[in-house]
Amino acid sequence: MMPTPVPPDVRLIGERHCPKCGYTFTAVGTGDGRPASDPTPGDFTVCMKCIAVLVFDSSMALRELTTEELWRLTREEVRDLSNMKGRIAYMHRVCGPPGGPVPPMQES
Numbered sequence: 001m002m003p004t005p006v007p008p009d010v011r012l013i014g015e016r017h018c019p020k021c022g023y024t025f026t027a028v029g030t031g032d033g034r035p036a037s038d039p040t041p042g043d044f045t046v047c048m049k050c051i052a053v054l055v056f057d058s059s060m061a062l063r064e065l066t067t068e069e070l071w072r073l074t075r076e077e078v079r080d081l082s083n084m085k086g087r088i089a090y091m092h093r094v095c096g097p098p099g100g101p102v103p104p105m106q107e108s
């Protein structure tokens with residue numbers, strides 16, 4: 001079977017997990033049609049399931065942003081992340097979150 005072609009705004013990244021809800025990621029994307037590139041440490045993404053803002057750490061695992069990092073985001077980063085979170089929230093309203101309901105928040 002031929003592999004499904006990956007659109008230019010999506011990059012396959014191998015399996016990663018959301019530290020907040022456990023959702024499994026295998027790709028990242030720009031979400032707005034801009035070409036995607038391979039993520040590097042410090043790049044942000046948004047969990048498709050719980051909509052947490054995440055960052056790739058130095059080992060390319062995902063972790064939640066710290067409060068300090070949130071305050072250091074540029075205006076463009078805040079805009080991009082807000083747009084992405086809005087799109088995902090809209091997808092949840094239309095289709096439901098991927099893999100079913102979001103589990104209750106866990107104390108960390």
Ligand SMILES: [Zn+2]
Binds near residue numbers: 019
């Ligand atoms: Zn998540």
